Amino acid sequence: MTKQAQPWPPAGAEPAPAHPKAPGPGSELGVHFTECFGCGDELEGGLHLRSTVADGLTVRSRFTVTKNHQGAPGLAHGGLLACAFDEALGTTVGNLLRRPAVTGRLETDFRRPVPVGSTLHIEARVDGVGGRKIYASADGRLDAEDGPVAVRARGLFVMVGLEHFTSHGDPDAIEKFREQGRPVREDWDINP
Numbered sequence: 001m002t003k004q005a006q007p008w009p010p011a012g013a014e015p016a017p018a019h020p021k022a023p024g025p026g027s028e029l030g031v032h033f034t035e036c037f038g039c040g041d042e043l044e045g046g047l048h049l050r051s052t053v054a055d056g057l058t059v060r061s062r063f064t065v066t067k068n069h070q071g072a073p074g075l076a077h078g079g080l081l082a083c084a085f086d087e088a089l090g091t092t093v094g095n096l097l098r099r100p101a102v103t104g105r106l107e108t109d110f111r112r113p114v115p116v117g118s119t120l121h122i123e124a125r126v127d128g129v130g131g132r133k134i135y136a137s138a139d140g141r142l143d144a145e146d147g148p149v150a151v152r153a154r155g156l157f158v159m160v161g162l163e164h165f166t167s168h169g170d171p172d173a174i175e176k177f178r179e180q181g182r183p184v185r186e187d188w189d190i191n192p
């Protein structure tokens with residue numbers, strides 16, 4: 001069977017300018033929720049991914065692979081790497097467009113093994129928007145921002161209203177999220 005390349009972003013998607021209140025180049029994005037497996041600092045085995053706005057619609061993230069992230073002995077588990085890209089892409093979309101959105105589809109290409117002890121540098125960008133759909137992609141490089149590409153990913157995010165979180169999420173966790181002073185309503189463009 002021949003593999004046919006699909007255009008990315010798909011026809012009809014339009015460029016997505018950063019939100020006027022989006023953090024500027026050089027901004028550290030911090031932890032969006034302390035219990036998040038991707039970026040939270042309360043989970044010892046989490047990824048502890050850290051992100052910085054680069055320029056335009058690009059965010060650079062990095063995380064160091066530990067023994068907690070293994071699949072094969074000494075190598076990162078592919079699902080964990082997909083998680084890192086979900087977080088990096090979600091952070092890019094959420095912070096730069098400032099619209100609540102969730103991952104609808106995530107594709108990953110694993111090009112090289114990622115050993116325990118290595119740091120993955122992920123550069124993610126928003127590629128376009130079509131209606132409620134946001135297209136984003138990322139490259140993950142080994143041990144340096146210009147290191148060899150180990151993983152590539154593309155994500156389709158779908159804009160949602162805040163009720164997506166309040167009606168499906170755990171009320172105690174949402175309350176904790178509010179107490180941590182994270183933006184729940186303010187500064188977000190809701191109701192796409």
Ligand SMILES: CCCCCCCCCCCCCCCC(=O)SCCNC(=O)CCNC(=O)[C@H](O)C(C)(C)COP(=O)(O)OP(=O)(O)OC[C@H]1O[C@@H](n2cnc3c(N)ncnc32)[C@H](O)[C@@H]1OP(=O)(O)O
Pocket residue numbers: 032086087088089090091094095100101102103104105131132133156158160162165183184
């Ligand atoms: C309280 C505030 C918090 C803010 C905090 C911000 C923090 C900022 C950092 C975040 C960092 C986190 C990073 C982790 C991000 C996650 O991991 S999110 C968790 C994983 N994702 C989920 O749980 C989503 C589960 N899925 C769903 O809830 C629903 O299926 C969705 C995605 C909301 C879509 O449902 P829907 O609203 O009914 O919309 P639907 O009409 O089905 O789809 C809308 C469009 O998207 C298309 N679509 C949907 N799914 C797909 C798909 N899989 N493939 C292709 N097309 C699709 C549809 O075809 C449709 O296209 P059009 O017809 O408009 O052309």
